Amino acid sequence: MIKVAVNGAAGRMGGRLITAIKETEGLQLTGALEHVESPMLGEDAGTTAGCGALNVPISSDLDAVLQATDILIDFTFPEVSLRNLEACARLGKGLVIGSTGFTPEQRARVDELAQTIPVVLAPNMSVGVNACFKLLKEAARILGDDFDVEIVELHHNKKKDSPSGTAVRMGEIVADALGRDYNECAVYHREGMCGARTHEEIGMQTVRGGDIVGEHTVYFIGMGERIEISHRAMSRDMFARGAVRAAAWLAGKAPGLYDMQDILGLK
Known part of the structure; x- marks a missing residue:
């Protein structure tokens, strides 16, 4: 025991x-x-x-x-x-x-x-989220530099850290698969005349409200097509x-x- x-x-x-x-x-x-x-x-x-x-x-x-x-x-x-x-x-x-x-x-x-x-x-103990980690690595490897990457995460209004550890880990996995340094390419804020999106950046957007347990979506956005890998926690x-x-x-x-x-x- x-x-x-x-x-x-x-x-x-x-x-x-x-x-x-x-x-x-x-x-x-x-x-x-x-x-x-x-x-x-x-x-x-x-x-x-x-x-x-x-x-x-x-x-x-x-x-x-x-x-x-x-x-x-x-x-x-x-x-x-x-x-x-x-x-x-x-x-x-x-x-x-x-x-x-x-x-x-x-x-x-x-x-x-x-x-x-x-x-x-582990930033997230969910089996489903960890399956997403594996899928993200493969998706980034296959899609390469032809797709822009954006990550959006949602959590309850009591969560203290932002972005979530899970979202950061997703960004790290994608950056590593693309041969980038996450700490150098992550963008957490856009406002005003901030210029066009750079090719290398990985955008990270945070939403807080209510009792959302946790939702994460990684967007691979290409010309004329988009792939979304999402996980939503219900409890x-x-x-x-x-x-x-x-x-x-x-x-x-x-x-x-x-x-x-x-x-x-x-x-």
Whole structure:
């Protein structure tokens, strides 16, 4: 039995993760974490998640939870995920990170710590989105420089980072397939007399509103034709299922930094 803990257990995503763990054979919820000021401390994690009592109280004691855990799943914020990663590295525990918005410096720290423990870091845990990643690489390779590339992403009005980690990853994949540096060719803003679109740029547009779970479309726009590769998330359950699949896969793996492409065998 693989022992799994969830950080951010009282949040929307935390509840989905706890439910998915309960429903997955071979996994056991052994810990549920929240910040020290959370009003949910001491509550049963299963009851809070709406999937029935699991006799796992929500705690703020990271070390105590990790001692009884094989894998921690963290969908919070980069700074929180990094603190948890440092604790996991110190105690020899695996970590699945679904947080997005890492700075280059933060990402470098993840790479460093992943040399000592197995870590899954993915901007999107959805199986469908990762299939799109594979399709985008092939589409860009086939279409080459004859098609302009534009990316549009939509999320709920509570999302803090922009553009989404998924959209950025899509841009990186396309840029790499085209032999470009994403950081040099990405364009996030157009206004006024900004001039004609350059041939190399990859446009990135962001929409925020309501309760949109997540939508991403990559446009390959040529002369007289257009290809669109889209993914629309209808609920957060798919992210939870992907993360739980990642946790099951990660158990017993050698130290290193992995992503969903590794887990799905798409590399």
